[in-house]
Amino acid sequence: MTSQLESAMEGLIKVFHSYSSKEGDKYKLSKAEMKSLLQGELSEFLAGSSDPLVVEKIMRDLDENQDGEVDFQEFVVLVAALTVACNEFFIQSQLK
Template identity: 85%
Template sequence: MGSQLEMAMEGLIKVFHSYSSKEGDKYKLSKSELKSLLQGELGDIMCASKDPLVAEKIMADLDENRDGEVDFQEFVVLVAALTVACNEFFVERLNN
């Protein structure tokens, strides 16, 4: 068994590919695959947003090369940004 960080990295890779392999290019997330991933894996965060177009906005932000799909590198940008935001939230709560 690997370290916690190695297991987290493996988990990220597995989650990405479990959604990306459902349609089209198996190495990229289509808009519907990204929406499914966001709802299935980040449901609490998605529910906190009252914006019904949040998935579309995330897709537009992540799709740097504007090919209509999100590759693994673009996906990792989302995970990193959410992780930073969550860390800042928890640090604030711990200091109050």
């Protein structure tokens, strides 16, 4: 039986590769693939931003090796940062 954490990890991997395999290097997200992933999987987070360049800024921040693409390791940094932010929000809402 798979644990919740194992299922979550598998889900992250599957989501990444379902978007990264659409064009170019199938193991990296192009800017277009990253935008599609953010719109398809994290639309609530994007909706909270009024910045029209939010995808470009996220891409620039994640692309540590400056190759114009986001690999799985760089993608996990985004997921971890968003998860930490959600946890902090959860804790703050519990204190009220």
